[in-house]
Amino acid sequence: MHICFLTNEYPRHGIAHGGIGSFLKVFCPALVRSGHKVSVINGTTGPREIIQIEGVTIIYTPFSRTKGLGWYLNNRAVDREIEILNKETPIDILEGSEMSFSFVTKRKNIVYLIRLHGGHNFFAEGEKREVSKWKSFQEKRSFKKADCFIGVSDYVVKHTSKFLPLGSKPVQVIKNPINLTVFEENGFDKIDPYNLVFAGTIVEKKGIRQLCEAIPKVLSKFPQVKLNVYGRDWKDSKGNSYLKKLMGTIPDKVKPQIVFHGPVNQQQLPEVFRTAHVCVFPSHVETLGLVALEAMATGRAVIYTKEGPGPEVIEDGVSGWLCDPFNPEDIADKIIEVLSDEKEMKRRALEGLKKVKTEFDIETILADNIIFYLKMIKSNK
Known part of the structure; x- marks a missing residue:
């Protein structure tokens, strides 16, 4: 399989990242070790660059700082990278978080998968703050393009579905893995x-x-x-x-x-x-x-x-x-x-x-993800 991830926080030395970055840092190299091709399209404020880390191909895509038009230009940049990558090596799974697919083109023969890490609607409810109409619009648009979902917990699936109906699309809960070679037992x-x-x-x-x-x-x-x-x-x-x-x-x-x-x-x-x-x-x-x-x-x-x-x-x-x-x-x-x-x-x-x-062992969770990926690819044909 060729799995492509959309993110802005794949871990790189000296640059801060959040929970999604931590997940990808464990998960992506594990996919590579199991014989799959993994690409990451990562927004950056620097120049375009393609590097390999632990077998994972990371494409750093320059993002615009233009006020008012930044969102449009950045999504166009990501969409171009998907097009180039898909022509070189056809993508089987395109994975992102809640807003990732808002303005990218829906392409045939690619499974669009949203991993529910907790989006704007989810955290707005949890923090009891006002929902942004613009961000909510983006999430709804993104969810319509998704073919399936993976939730990192039962809780995130249930609460996200209160605001963003998942419909009859396949949903599975697969928790995030822990890197047990880094976080080892201590006496x-x-x-x-x-x-x-x-x-x-x-x-x-x-x-x-x-x-x-x-x-x-x-x-x-x-x-x-x-x-x-x-x-x-x-x-x-x-x-x-x-x-x-x-x-x-x-x-x-x-x-x-x-x-x-x-x-x-x-x-x-x-x-x-x-x-x-x-x-x-x-x-x-x-x-x-x-x-x-x-x-x-x-x-x-x-x-x-x-x-x-x-x-x-x-x-x-x-x-x-x-x-x-x-x-x-x-x-x-x-x-x-x-x-x-x-x-x-x-x-x-x-x-x-x-x-x-x-x-939460990576091998167990990796196997669950691969089974779900293959099932979704088969149903998409």
């Missing part, structure tokens, strides 16, 4: 006692404010606690820093116990988790939550959100802890519970590790 002897770790963008929807508000109660029980925060600052459309706003809400006596380290890359993240006593991710809204799974893969205790797909990731009381991400008291109680019972902390951490190894 409990590597733990730095009372080290709390948060990794993610410093923004309201990740629950970092509520986590910081939980720290005073935790400190009253365990004064040795330190919260280490790893992630980039989020800035609004006016350039206002969320981190600066957050720092203004943290009591002076608590500030020494909360350290903001800035962003880390995928190679540094396993080391961050290695020394954690417990990893805490009280997200308000997620499509799946790779960071929680990555922490579990290192053999660490994880407190995750009870909202959205949280119960799909962690079985509360078995493979970790689920918290109310809007309630600092509950977050604090869960942290105290972990720190108070070493035996239970280790038991759930090991159960979480077992869950990741059995349910």
Whole structure:
């Protein structure tokens, strides 16, 4: 098969990327190793360039910065790349996220597949903010061109379908894989006692404010606690820093116990988790939550959100802890519970590790994707 992915965030050294980039970095090379041709059309602000990384062909397509017309010019550029690529080596599967197909040409003999990572409508609902008519229009247009869908969780499929009807088109839930060669099991002897770790963008929807508000109660029980925060600052459309706003809400006596380290890359993240006593991710809204799974893969205790797909990731009381991400008291109680019972902390951490190894291994998930791809190609002929 020849599978082509449309994205703007295929990981490249020195350039930040999000969850889709992390998924593609694991998934695309695995497809190549299994004997398939993989191409990626990736928007860039730099010049056009074609490179190979781990057997994956990445076509960097220059994007326009022209105000008002940028969206049109950029989609034309992507469409041209698809046309060139399809003539050279016919594409079997064209995969993108929710808006990817809005303005690309629908071509015969290519299966258009949308992987539901969480689009505009999904996050607007989750964050209780206004839906952009323009972005919603693009998603609806893109969905009409899709032949089939893969959702990264049951939750993202159910909630996306509330706003964007999937109709009778094939839909399958296939969760994202974890790179178990990068996120390896660590012994409990590597733990730095009372080290709390948060990794993610410093923004309201990740629950970092509520986590910081939980720290005073935790400190009253365990004064040795330190919260280490790893992630980039989020800035609004006016350039206002969320981190600066957050720092203004943290009591002076608590500030020494909360350290903001800035962003880390995928190679540094396993080391961050290695020394954690417990990893805490009280997200308000997620499509799946790779960071929680990555922490579990290192053999660490994880407190995750009870909202959205949280119960799909962690079985509360078995493979970790689920918290109310809007309630600092509950977050604090869960942290105290972990720190108070070493035996239970280790038991759930090991159960979480077992869950990741059995349910999120790349080989298992790769096979599920290939079966679905082949089925869709066959039905498209």
